Amino acid sequence: MTAKPFSFRLIATDGAARRGEIETPHGLVRTPAFMPVGTQATVKAMYPDQVRALGSDVVLGNTYHLMLRPTAERVARLGGLHRFMNWPHTILTDSGGFQVMSLAQLRKLDETGVRFQSHIDGQKYHLTPERSIEIQGLLGSDIQMQLDECIGLPAPREEAQRAMELSLRWAERSRAQFEAMGGPAKGQGLYGIVQGGDVAELRIASARALADMPFEGYSVGGLAVGEPQDVMLKMLEITTPAMPVDKPRYLMGVGTPEDILESVTRGIDQFDCVMPTRAGRHGLAYTRYGKVNLKNARHADDPRPLDETSDCPAARDYSRAYLHHLVKAGEGLAAMLLTWNNLAYYQHLMQGMRDAIEAGTFQDFRAAVKADWV
Numbered sequence: 001m002t003a004k005p006f007s008f009r010l011i012a013t014d015g016a017a018r019r020g021e022i023e024t025p026h027g028l029v030r031t032p033a034f035m036p037v038g039t040q041a042t043v044k045a046m047y048p049d050q051v052r053a054l055g056s057d058v059v060l061g062n063t064y065h066l067m068l069r070p071t072a073e074r075v076a077r078l079g080g081l082h083r084f085m086n087w088p089h090t091i092l093t094d095s096g097g098f099q100v101m102s103l104a105q106l107r108k109l110d111e112t113g114v115r116f117q118s119h120i121d122g123q124k125y126h127l128t129p130e131r132s133i134e135i136q137g138l139l140g141s142d143i144q145m146q147l148d149e150c151i152g153l154p155a156p157r158e159e160a161q162r163a164m165e166l167s168l169r170w171a172e173r174s175r176a177q178f179e180a181m182g183g184p185a186k187g188q189g190l191y192g193i194v195q196g197g198d199v200a201e202l203r204i205a206s207a208r209a210l211a212d213m214p215f216e217g218y219s220v221g222g223l224a225v226g227e228p229q230d231v232m233l234k235m236l237e238i239t240t241p242a243m244p245v246d247k248p249r250y251l252m253g254v255g256t257p258e259d260i261l262e263s264v265t266r267g268i269d270q271f272d273c274v275m276p277t278r279a280g281r282h283g284l285a286y287t288r289y290g291k292v293n294l295k296n297a298r299h300a301d302d303p304r305p306l307d308e309t310s311d312c313p314a315a316r317d318y319s320r321a322y323l324h325h326l327v328k329a330g331e332g333l334a335a336m337l338l339t340w341n342n343l344a345y346y347q348h349l350m351q352g353m354r355d356a357i358e359a360g361t362f363q364d365f366r367a368a369v370k371a372d373w374v
């Protein structure tokens with residue numbers, strides 16, 4: 001029995017901003033989409049039902065973390081990642097390369113893949129394009145990523161070119177493994193990842209080479225690695241026009257509300273970032289008025305909620321004084337309420353963008369949102 005094929009349809013555009021819909025074996029993904037990060041099979045400090053109720057259509061899992069613990073084979077024996085984490089909607093997984101380079105010890109990258117030792121117990125691994133796709137298949141991921149090499153910025157042009165060309169060879173190998181495992185017939189999608197550092201012609205060459213391969217979607221990788229925002233946005237202005245117009249575009253690891261607004265303006269459809277969840281665990285609230293750092297003593301006597309106009313209880317029903325108290329006292333409820341608030345804000349922003357693109361009022365929406373940020 002073959003499942004419905006993975007599909008993307010463009011519903012409306014407003015300038016370079018796009019409103020679309022992806023269909024995967026686990027449901028619809030409304031784009032532009034923000035995808036909460038659930039690295040170790042959980043969106044930290046949130047129940048799955050809560051994440052869903054905020055309007056999240058996709059959560060992220062990660063090959064690097066899950067291959068180490070509890071292992072992809074164990075998750076597969078237990079029915080796959082959807083069953084394991086009780087998330088019956090779409091799951092996107094990263095391929096692990098980025099996390100190996102940022103988390104693992106004793107990393108050695110060569111043509112075959114990357115050898116590393118686990119940051120948990122020092123055990124040795126060899127992650128290849130084929131093994132990464134095998135792991136993502138064992139997890140049952142609906143949207144999978146090729147294995148790639150992401151370099152930091154700034155970088156010498158030769159380094160950006162070497163990593164981009166290696167990533168293209170790994171794209172071919174990842175695609176071959178994905179097809180050998182019957183990914184397309186299961187309705188799953190595999191995304192190619194555009195690399196090329198901050199070098200325009202490398203970005204265009206990477207995008208064009210990947211467009212000639214039959215990927216279901218395309219990621220813009222190699223950004224949000226410490227470069228200034230204007231460099232990231234410039235790379236998008238160069239890269240997205242060279243990407244297929246009829247396939248989803250996913251900007252990996254981005255970002256702040258402003259990053260997302262400006263990247264939707266430049267033709268991006270999917271986003272993931274640890275910021276809203278990580279900030280929530282560190283006492284930082286995202287609100288329609290901008291960021292509020294609840295560690296700051298100025299909130300100690302403030303009876304107002306974070307946002308009385310919000311329909312999220314975390315933003316509406318608790319005073320800043322109380323949230324400040326919870327943060328200072330190190331109470332677990334602080335992370336729960338602030339993560340809830342932050343994801344609610346991000347998903348409310350995404351819904352606003354989706355509606356504005358459909359209505360042809362995206363530029364007005366963008367200006368109004370930014371005007372509210374003090």
Ligand SMILES: Nc1nc2cc3nc(NCCc4ccc(C(=O)O)cc4)[nH]c3cc2c(=O)[nH]1
Nearest residue numbers: 094095098150221222223224252253274275278
């Ligand atoms: N396969 C692959 N995955 C990626 C993940 C990324 N994630 C980022 N940026 C994350 C930025 C980031 C990191 C940490 C925090 C925080 O702690 O708040 C916030 C943002 N850039 C990324 C680039 C790639 C890439 O080329 N290839």
